[in-house]
Amino acid sequence: MATPTAAAQIFKAALPSRNGSSGGGPASIRGAAGAAGAGRGGRRNEDVGMSDASSGVVRKAKMGGHRSGGPMGERPGKGNRSGRDGPSGGRNQGPAVIHDTSRNDDASAEKAPRSTNNIDNLRLFLSMRYSVELRMLNLEYLADDPTLKKYGIMPPGHKDSATNLAAVWWKLAAEMFPEVVSLSLANNNFPSLLPFSPHLLTTSLPNIENLSLANNRLRAFHDLDSLSPHTGKVRNDGKPKGFPKLKELVLKGNPMVEKSDYKRQIARRFSTLSSLDQEPIDTSIAFSDRPGDSVSDLSPGLSPGLARQSAKGRNREPIVFPVPIAPGFFDLKVTRDFVAGFLGKFFPVYDSDRSTLLPVYAPSCTFSFSTDTVPPSRSRAKRIGAKHDKSLPNQHKLDWKDYITATGSRNLTRVRRPEKRVATLHITPQDVIRSLNSLPKTQHPLDDPTKFVFDCFTLPAFLAPSTPGGEPETAIMACVHGEFTELPCNGVRSFDRTFILAPAPPGSPAHNAGWPCVIVSEQMTVRGYSSPIAWAPEGCKDVLSTASGPASTSTSTQERAPGIVSCFLTPRIDAFAKTDWKFLHASYPQTDEQQMIVTQLQSVTNLTYSFAYMCLEQNAWVPETALANFQQLHASGAIPAEAFVKR
Structure with a gap:
């Protein structure tokens, strides 16, 4: 495997000069980073290659009077004309294929010397472009290559190029140079990698460590997806896709480098990179914060299609998040303790007898639930709940049919008809209990604090006065995330529940039943299982990742994860039942x-x-x-x- 210094030497010394010298000649991949005023992207008359790690020397050469020509930057003139009229056929013919030119009787074949077989010509061309010492294949300036011109071979991307030319190149290169680790396709003026058959490139030359695509016209990041080990096309032989060993990449001189999230997008696709455009790169920036980021942008952070592909090949947690992971948010300690007591009392009742929750819902409450039936990307990537997952052996028994009913899930991305949206919004305590009782029975692991996290904060003057002429009431919003075991199949699901709590009026059913608050509004989401490591504090990530699964006991888990305090302790539940709602008013400035x-x-x-x-x-x-x-x-x-x- 080449070292960084060796990689720099590879891309420094092995390229042919403009007069067609072989890869072992004195010419180099010439960098634009050192040129004064070159800026970030490189200019059209500069050749950009890999960095020289030992001396930092960057060379530059003018391309001369290079006139605009075809899409690959070839020069107009007799050479191109002979190529268009050569073995690939006339100008108006369809795409050509590599074939035996010895059978071509076209008079235009006499315009240039021909070998008996184009495959032999391609072998000659590749051998002249390869440096054995540097293990590098240099395919720069293809439109100006004298060997290709001599035999009338149009490079990939030219309108008269053989459609299978790139595929033949890579197959021959794999046979001739199995040890190649460096490849340059710089200075070819191509707008896309498609003519170069990128999937066949990565399958034929999977050990590429150093790649230069400098000074082309690549604009879209998805042009690089086929080269990425995360988003590339799956190989039939089951081997890693893309370039899994890529260390150094040069993209200077392409329009994509001017985009604000350039480094971030490259880091997402190539997590093994150590150098980008001749500068060190920290690939953890793939998960760094940027203005306008949303939660969906951060995980996995690509477009929806790419995100799905990326999740299949990525078996790791995000490296960096915009903010440190915390176990839960609360504005005041008294608010946290109150909500902890409420949840500690609510879930045992919910698991045992939901009908007894009737008093806790306010007379004018609202309740709805929705289902997210799409398995979480990271769970899919880690094969959580798969056939041979011993920690979750019953996941295959779970079914969504009890949730998706006429008066059930209110997932507004799927429920479009107004009448069903109305039917799935429950607005009386009796209707709420009826809806809850229609759902499968559950068992929440309340003895394991690592399985839950909740955020809570007060909403001063949020509710209308309970008495005429009185002060507006303070409410509490509580959001809890966790998991439960669905009975009787014993499969595990994750959930999110958001409550808005208000004080229970004296003498009300809730107050008489020992509830100091009522639920004014609740929204619940039931989804596929995802690991609680998502909200684990940084110091507890390792111990949680080695936990035995959803069924781990409270004692062992708390011993392995010190610092995570249970939010459902009995003293808090007892204190909750005796709480006077006035404590919230006393927690804020009164004047x-x-x-x-x-x-x-x-x-x-x-x-x-x-x-x-x-x-x-x-x-x-x-x-x-x-x-x-x-x-x-x-x-x-x-x-x-x-x-x-x-x-």
Whole structure:
């Protein structure tokens, strides 16, 4: 395997000169990176090749008076004319194929010397373009190659080129140079790789480590998909697709390099790269943040079609996310404890007897659920739940028929008829319980805190006053993600549930049943199983990835994953039942003066509202003391990053 230094030498010294010297001659793949004013993309009169790792020397050569010609940049003139009228037929004929020119009686065949067989001519051409010492095949400036002109062979991409020419090249190259590790297709002015049969290229020469496509007209990133080990076409022999060993890639001089996400898109397709355009590249930028990113952009980050292909070949977790993974978000500790108590009481009842949840739904509540029947991409890539997956042996028994009914799933991407959208939105407690009872029975692993994560925050003055002339009510939004075992088949599904909770009025059915809150609105999504590693803190990723699966016990899991605290502890549930909703009002500034002080502290410290409030509250609302303590803690690095507003 070539070293980076060897790769640089390969692309420095082995290219033929413009007069047609062989690959072992003194000419080099000439770089544009060192040329003054060349910029990022390279110019048309510059030859760009691989970097010289030892000295950083970059050479440049003018292409001379290169006039525009065919799509591959060939020069107009007698050479091209003879080629068009040569063995591939006249100008108006269809695409040619490689054939034996000894049988061609066309008078135009006398315009240039001919070998008895074009295959022999191609062997001669390839042998002149290959450097044994450098293990490099140089296919630059094909339109100007004297050997091809001599035998009237049009290069791939030319309108009169043989349709199977590239396929023959790669087959011959594989036979003649099985040890080749470097390839240059630079300076050919082609707008696409399709004429070069990229799939046959990667299957014939799979060990390419260094590739130059510089100074062409490649615009779209998907032109490179067939070369990628993640998005390339699957090989019939089961071997890795694309160029799985590619280390150095040069694309300077192509329009695609001017795009803002150029490096990111290349890194996504070629995770093994160490050098791009003669500069080091960190392929982890494939998952880095960028303006306008959405959740769907980040995983897997390609177009929908490419994402599906990429997921099949990628068996790893994302390297970098825009923000660190956290176990859950909450604005106030009291809010977190309250929601933890609610969930700890809600799910056991949901698993045992859903009818007894009738009081907890508000009289004017809304409820709907939807199903996402598409298996998660990463689960598919890891073959989670596949036939021989011992950790999830019952996944094949799961069925969606109980969810997709006339009054069931309200997946608005599939439910288009207005009458069904109305029928699947449940607006009374009785209707909600009827819908819940129609779903399969479940068992949530509440004894394992690693299987769940929830976010919660308060919504001040969100609800209308419960009494005429009263103050608007504060609500809580809680979003919980987790998994459950579906009974009786014992298959495992993942779910997301979003609740809006409001205070239970005194004397209401919820209050009398021991619920200090009611569910004003709930939305549930049931989906295919995906691993809880998605929300595991960074320090616990390894232990979770080695866990025995969804059925692991709470004791062993908590021992393997220290720092993950259960949100369903019994003391929290007991405290929840005794909670007075007024605690939420007491958790916020009660006067305009306090609110102003919080805002002022925020402007000075860049703290979030909740942390600025906490800082003042813990310092008896004395601004000077609060600021002094903040500065001391900030200087010692004791304040976490999430305490600050991200700009």
